[in-house]
Amino acid sequence: MGRKTYESIGRILPGRKNVIITRREEFSVPGAHISHSLDDALNTLRAEGHREIFIIGGRQVFRDTMGLIDRIYLTRVHRDYDGDTFMPPIPENEFTVVFEEKHSGDIPFTFLIYDRKDLKEHKHPDRPVTWMRGS
Ligand SMILES: NC(=O)c1ccc[n+]([C@@H]2O[C@H](COP(=O)([O-])OP(=O)(O)OC[C@H]3O[C@@H](n4cnc5c(N)ncnc54)[C@H](OP(=O)(O)O)[C@@H]3O)[C@@H](O)[C@H]2O)c1
Numbered sequence: 001m002g003r004k005t006y007e008s009i010g011r012i013l014p015g016r017k018n019v020i021i022t023r024r025e026e027f028s029v030p031g032a033h034i035s036h037s038l039d040d041a042l043n044t045l046r047a048e049g050h051r052e053i054f055i056i057g058g059r060q061v062f063r064d065t066m067g068l069i070d071r072i073y074l075t076r077v078h079r080d081y082d083g084d085t086f087m088p089p090i091p092e093n094e095f096t097v098v099f100e101e102k103h104s105g106d107i108p109f110t111f112l113i114y115d116r117k118d119l120k121e122h123k124h125p126d127r128p129v130t131w132m133r134g135s
Helices: 003-009 040-045 059-063
Strands: 017-019 032-034 053-054 072-075 095-103 110-116 127-133
Touching: 003 017, 003 040, 032 040, 040 053, 040 059, 059 095
Parallel strands: 017 032, 053 127, 072 127
Antiparallel strands: 072 110, 095 110
16 A cells, blocks of 8 residues: 555554555554565565455555556445545456446445456466455
């Protein structure tokens, strides 16, 4: 996750390795690994043998990893809200919806899974699957 996403959550996420990327040399968070580049973040996780890497935002990190990921878990909330940060567009020519689940209720939403169209070609024993998760 990007440093701003970490600060918006205000804590590390329990039960998994947390990697925060920042260009700030002095930045540290107990219990989290700090990387100063995307490459370092991904290489650290690969070197430790993690088979699934979840990219959890924010916009800057989603934007810069869109070309690297194999799957997107997306929740579309069917309401308008004020906001100052937006998920970058999903390149529809590169991804296809493989799962869609509509939920009604006070705040209707649709949960979607997109897979990279050439996902099979991407699968390689040495390459961990990299997911993006956002709403
Ligand atoms: N709805 C959702 O699913 C969701 C998910 C995630 C986040 N969010 C929201 O998104 C907002 C944050 O998104 P954002 O785009 O403003 O920020 P962000 O992507 O979370 O973090 C940006 C910061 O990450 C660091 N960074 C980014 N690329 C880097 C690189 N290549 N190398 C080293 N460091 C790098 C920099 O930190 P430094 O400035 O410290 O150098 C940069 O300022 C928050 O409001 C959060 O609540 C929403």
